Amino acid sequence: MNTIKSRGVCPKCKSRGIVPNVEAVDSSSLAIRIYGEAGGYNGRAHNFPVRVWVCGACGSTELYVSQPQEVLQAYQQIY
Numbered sequence: 498m499n500t501i502k503s504r505g506v507c508p509k510c511k512s513r514g515i516v517p518n519v520e521a522v523d524s525s526s527l528a529i530r531i532y533g534e535a536g537g538y539n540g541r542a543h544n545f546p547v548r549v550w551v552c553g554a555c556g557s558t559e560l561y562v563s564q565p566q567e568v569l570q571a572y573q574q575i576y
């Protein structure tokens with residue numbers, strides 16, 4: 498797979514000036530949230546932090562969760 502994260506090269510502009518694995522923040526850290534029941538907001542919520550890879554030349558940015566298998570498991574338990 499040709500991604501900033503996997504190859505350390507920007508797939509858009511081919512730069513190697515990559516800023517890896519930085520935190521995405523608003524007022525708190527950006528995260529994926531999966532609720533404990535389908536379509537519901539009153540069940541238990543699972544939050545998974547999102548990390549960011551940025552190309553320092555063109556600004557292209559890719560987002561990754563740090564625990565993708567756990568995101569999938571949480572999703573599959575509900576849907």
Ligand SMILES: [Zn+2]
Nearest residue numbers: 507510552555
């Ligand atoms: Zn780039």
